Amino acid sequence: MRDRLRALDDAGMGKLCISADPYHQQFVPIACCRLAARVASELLGADRVQVRWRDWLAEGFDTAELDDEERGRLFGRYAESGRDRLNGRAAECLAPRLQRKNPAHFADTSCAEAILRSRHIHVDGTGRVMPGTCAGILLGRLSDRTSVRQLWESLAADHAARPIIGTLARAGPVGLMQLAESAGFVPFPQGYASKCHLCWEIRRRLVELGAFPDELGPAWMYEK
Ligand code: SF4
Structure with missing residues (x-):
């Protein structure tokens, strides 16, 4: 991880953005996101590390552990908060759980x-x-x-x-x-x-x- 971050830094990366939310945590263990955030903050400085979202990084969990129905309900609640732009297949999968508009x-x-x-x-x-x-x-x-x-x-x-x-x-x-x-x-x-x-x-x-x-x-x- 340190080698990768140094290579990105040398290549001129301005800011590292780490995705952390219930959707990513179906596939990416949250422990990896936490480790990345910690190591990147040490190496690059905290102001060059963005996490979307920090509250989920602190309190979230691996949603792969949930069954489909539980995970779907969590995704629906999270999507209703409106802070993510739902696009592509995510919009399609989550739309049935969200309010629709003309x-x-x-x-x-x-x-x-x-x-x-x-x-x-x-x-x-x-x-x-x-x-x-x-x-x-x-x-x-x-x-x-x-x-x-x-x-x-x-x-x-x-x-x-x-x-x-x-x-x-x-x-x-x-x-x-x-x-x-x-x-x-x-x-x-x-x-x-x-x-x-x-x-x-x-x-x-x-x-x-x-x-x-x-x-x-x-x-x-x-x-x-
Ligand atoms: S996905 Fe389409 S509607 Fe949404 S911001 Fe991009 S261009 Fe606009």
């Missing part, structure tokens, strides 16, 4: 902040870059000739002209819904648990149709 409820919610000023990003094994909180939206691809900085500069310059990213940045998922309705997207009558749940279902429909592969992917992420 898509109109999410009108006028731009996603510019989440997409264009994402505080962290995800990079897959082939170099595809996604915003930190919007799984399945592709911002571009890194290569020997394209750095994160260059990718970000090109996003700033031309995002408005990109059909998915431009629409989400301007008009959020309700704007995207209008684009998708012409491709046959029909909203759920029971509504959506959050704007990201709505966004995910719209994007999945578009992926099923093979639309916008440059901006929506990787395809496996959308598989049921």
Whole structure:
């Protein structure tokens, strides 16, 4: 762990972010998160270590030990607190436990902040870059000739002209819904648990149709 942290530090990492919540603890022992937080604080300094969430890190436990029903109830209660952005399959799995709202409820919610000023990003094994909180939206691809900085500069310059990213940045998922309705997207009558749940279902429909592969992917992420 020390070697990894030193390597990341040498590579210019600003802050280490450790995920700790009931969802991760189904798969990652909380003891590993606690150890990582302690060692990283010693090595990097506490101000360079972020934990989402510290209260869970202190009081949480491994949710793999719960049965499916108990775990589902805990996930539902935790999700209701609203501090996590539920996206992708998480939104889909947890939606039945959450209050649903009509898509109109999410009108006028731009996603510019989440997409264009994402505080962290995800990079897959082939170099595809996604915003930190919007799984399945592709911002571009890194290569020997394209750095994160260059990718970000090109996003700033031309995002408005990109059909998915431009629409989400301007008009959020309700704007995207209008684009998708012409491709046959029909909203759920029971509504959506959050704007990201709505966004995910719209994007999945578009992926099923093979639309916008440059901006929506990787395809496996959308598989049921
Ligand atoms: S609605 Fe879509 S684009 Fe907006 S924050 Fe949620 S996942 Fe990201």
